[in-house]
Amino acid sequence: MIKISKNSSAEGILFLSALVSVSVTFAILFILFREAMPFFEEVSLKNFFFDSYWAPTFNPPRYGIAPLIVGTLSTTIIACTFAVPAGFLVAVLLSEYLGQKARSILKPIIELLAAIPSVVFGYFALLVVTPWLQSFLPGLQGFNRLSAGIVMGFLILPYMASLSEDALKAVPKHLREASHALGANRLETALKIVTPSAISGLSSACILTISRALGETMVVAIAAGEQANLSWDPRQPAATITAFIVNLSKGDLPHGSIGYQSIFAAGLVLSVITFSLNIFAHFIRKRFHRRNVS
Amino acid sequence: MKNQRMDLSVLSPKQRNQKIFARIFVSLATAVLIISLGVICVLLIRLFIDGVERLNLDFFINFPSRFPEKAGILSAWVGSFAVVLLCLMFSIPLGIACAIYLEEFAKKRFYSPFIEVCIGNLAGVPSITFGLLALGLFVYQFNLGSSILTAGLTLSLLVLPVIIMSTREALRTVPLGLKEAAYSLGATKLQVLRHHLIPQSQSGIFTGVILSLSRAIGETAPLITIGALTFIAFLPEAPVTGDFPFLNFNWVWDSFTVLPIQLYNWTSRPQAEFHKNAAAASFILVSLSLFLNSFAIVLRHRHNRKNI
Numbered sequence: 378m379i380k381i382s383k384n385s386s387a388e389g390i391l392f393l394s395a396l397v398s399v400s401v402t403f404a405i406l407f408i409l410f411r412e413a414m415p416f417f418e419e420v421s422l423k424n425f426f427f428d429s430y431w432a433p434t435f436n437p438p439r440y441g442i443a444p445l446i447v448g449t450l451s452t453t454i455i456a457c458t459f460a461v462p463a464g465f466l467v468a469v470l471l472s473e474y475l476g477q478k479a480r481s482i483l484k485p486i487i488e489l490l491a492a493i494p495s496v497v498f499g500y501f502a503l504l505v506v507t508p509w510l511q512s513f514l515p516g517l518q519g520f521n522r523l524s525a526g527i528v529m530g531f532l533i534l535p536y537m538a539s540l541s542e543d544a545l546k547a548v549p550k551h552l553r554e555a556s557h558a559l560g561a562n563r564l565e566t567a568l569k570i571v572t573p574s575a576i577s578g579l580s581s582a583c584i585l586t587i588s589r590a591l592g593e594t595m596v597v598a599i600a601a602g603e604q605a606n607l608s609w610d611p612r613q614p615a616a617t618i619t620a621f622i623v624n625l626s627k628g629d630l631p632h633g634s635i636g637y638q639s640i641f642a643a644g645l646v647l648s649v650i651t652f653s654l655n656i657f658a659h660f661i662r663k664r665f666h667r668r669n670v671s
Numbered sequence: 672m673k674n675q676r677m678d679l680s681v682l683s684p685k686q687r688n689q690k691i692f693a694r695i696f697v698s699l700a701t702a703v704l705i706i707s708l709g710v711i712c713v714l715l716i717r718l719f720i721d722g723v724e725r726l727n728l729d730f731f732i733n734f735p736s737r738f739p740e741k742a743g744i745l746s747a748w749v750g751s752f753a754v755v756l757l758c759l760m761f762s763i764p765l766g767i768a769c770a771i772y773l774e775e776f777a778k779k780r781f782y783s784p785f786i787e788v789c790i791g792n793l794a795g796v797p798s799i800t801f802g803l804l805a806l807g808l809f810v811y812q813f814n815l816g817s818s819i820l821t822a823g824l825t826l827s828l829l830v831l832p833v834i835i836m837s838t839r840e841a842l843r844t845v846p847l848g849l850k851e852a853a854y855s856l857g858a859t860k861l862q863v864l865r866h867h868l869i870p871q872s873q874s875g876i877f878t879g880v881i882l883s884l885s886r887a888i889g890e891t892a893p894l895i896t897i898g899a900l901t902f903i904a905f906l907p908e909a910p911v912t913g914d915f916p917f918l919n920f921n922w923v924w925d926s927f928t929v930l931p932i933q934l935y936n937w938t939s940r941p942q943a944e945f946h947k948n949a950a951a952a953s954f955i956l957v958s959l960s961l962f963l964n965s966f967a968i969v970l971r972h973r974h975n976r977k978n979i
Contacts, residue, residue, distance in 0.1 A: 384860060387861050388772075388776055390768065391769075391771055391772035392772055392776070392777075394764075395768070395769045395773060395777065395786065397769070398790060398793070399789045399790070401804075401828055401831070402789045402792055402793055404804060404808060405796065405801075405803075405804045408803070408804050408808050408812075409803060409804075409807070412803075466696075466700035467700060467703050467704060467707075469696075469700060470697065470704065485965075485968040485972075486704075486707075487704070489711060489961060489964055489968075490707055490710070490711060492889075492960045492961060492964035493711070493714070493960060493961070494888070494890070494891070494931055494960060495889070495892075496889065496891040496938075496956075497718070497889070497956060497957050500718075500949055500950070500953050501714055501717070503938060504721075504946055504949075504950075505714075505717050531707065531710050534703075534707060562689065562693060564696055564697075585795055588797075589797075591797070592798070594798065594891075594892035595931075598892070598935075599935065619797065619892065622892075622896060623799065623892055623895050626802075626895050626896045626897075627901075630898075632811050640896075641803060644799070647797065647799075648796070648800050651795065651800075652792060654795075655791070655795040656788060656792055658795075659787075659788055659792065
């Protein structure tokens with residue numbers, strides 16, 4: 378009898394810990410909604426989405442989120458244009474070309490890139506990459522999206538590479554063998570057999586990488602500047618949603634002020650986007666697992 | 672498979688094109704690998720060159736200052752240490768317990784897929800979002816202020832998915848036969864956990880702890896959001912006192928700064944002299960993260976080999 382109660386109390390404690398971890402997701406949504414609510418009482422949704430200027434702490438204040446979204450998207454596009462294809466290439470190389478030995482050395486090296494704190498990448502973007510780019514790109518501003526985007530590309534490359542490699546590895550071996558038996562070479566097998574079979578895993582990897590780039594903060598906060606503008610020009614400075622939050626929280630931000638509410642409103646927009654992307658990616662991957670098992 | 676170096680002239684045009692395409696593909700992929708490696712090397716070398724002037728003992732024992740030559744990282748590294756210590760104290764037990772529950776108790780409950788979605792989503796939440804959660808919840812709801820305690824709690828939520836995932840991974844690699852043997856001898860679920868599952872997956876769990884340690888040390892954005900200061904010229908209250916009970920936990924209420932925030936502050940200043948401080952602090956931070964991660968990789972490698 379004693380043993381049974383000991384077991385169930387242990388299970389209870391374990392269950393509680395799981396509950397805490399699960400409730401974090403809901404706590405995030407709840408807090409963001411609650412703190413952003415007063416903001417939306419003051420600012421109409423029409424104004425929020427269609428005004429073309431963002432300056433919540435200025436006088437007179439303007440509350441159009443569009444410039445922040447454009448800033449976020451433009452740095453994300455630059456980063457992903459490099460990181461998604463490059464990560465895929467690395468994944469194919471690791472999973473289809475290299476032997477066990479070479480892979481066990483090279484994969485950790487790619488992962489080391491993910492270990493470097495993003496604030497250090499920010500330093501690198503602002504003080505090393507930007508001056509270097511300026512030497513052959515006239516008209517590039519001191520703070521710009523191009524340099525922030527490129528450096529962010531290196532930051533997210535390991536995620537793309539490692540997630541895609543997992544997707545490629547999950548393709549059953551007999552498919553490759555059949556393809557080789559029909560006379561296809563290694564590249565044909567990789568691109569025409571393995572990649573299509575792993576397509577849902579690869580899309581999921583791609584979405585997660587994009588989501589990671591959207592939420593990346595320090596590189597853009599340091600290297601892309603603080604100026605929210607509606608331009609798509611990569612040479613111009615930009616404020617992303619994340620950079621805006623960081624820049625505003627650096628100063629004094631009294632509880633309940635419009636500045637305080639505006640960072641939650643911006644955070645809510647970011648979270649809605651990244652949550653949907655993450656959950657979407659999760660379901661794509663689940664579907665693909667099930668198909669491969671059956 | 673090893674016929675890639677064959678003479679291309681004997682092939683038909685179509686085959687030749689295929690071969691050329693294959694070579695281009697492989698060289699591109701190799702180039703990406705080499706460039707990534709190059710970036711790590713260039714980064715480390717540049718940081719070292721830029722910061723070497725500041726890398727001396729004074730840098731570690733000085734407080735930040737208006738004068739770049741005198742400014743150091745004493746309050747920053749002490750703050751980082753305190754925050755990371757608290758972070759691990761919260762996240763390790765919580766993460767491991769959660770992982771055990773998910774792996775061993777909740778495998779096939781009706782709500783399991785739902786839990787999976789939540790945990791999976793948590794791993795992809797941008798770090799700044801955790802900062803906003805902490806600002807609304809810990810700082811203003813629970814009134815913990817911009818203290819070391821708030822920072823520790825924030826980072827523990829942030830690294831929770833890392834610990835949960837690596838612990839689950841480690842629990843999964845324990846051979847089924849071992850579990851079944853223990854059960855067949857009459858062990859209860861708890862005994863199997865205590866005597867077999869946890870000891871067997873120790874090194875995997877440890878790898879996760881090191882990875883989350885490295886993540887916590889480098890994290891900046893959420894700590895700025897909760898209101899960490901950038902200029903701190905004092906240390907938290909000492910954890911050890913002369914009087915009974917000799918331990919003092921008031922330090923968890925002190926305001927703080929951490930290494931990444933200090934170096935962010937130095938980086939965003941216009942004076943080039945401060946950039947040297949930033950480079951030196953970055954070099955220390957990067958070396959620390961690379962060291963921790965290499966250690967984790969070696970551990971995992973050993974663990975995998977043992978299990979095969």
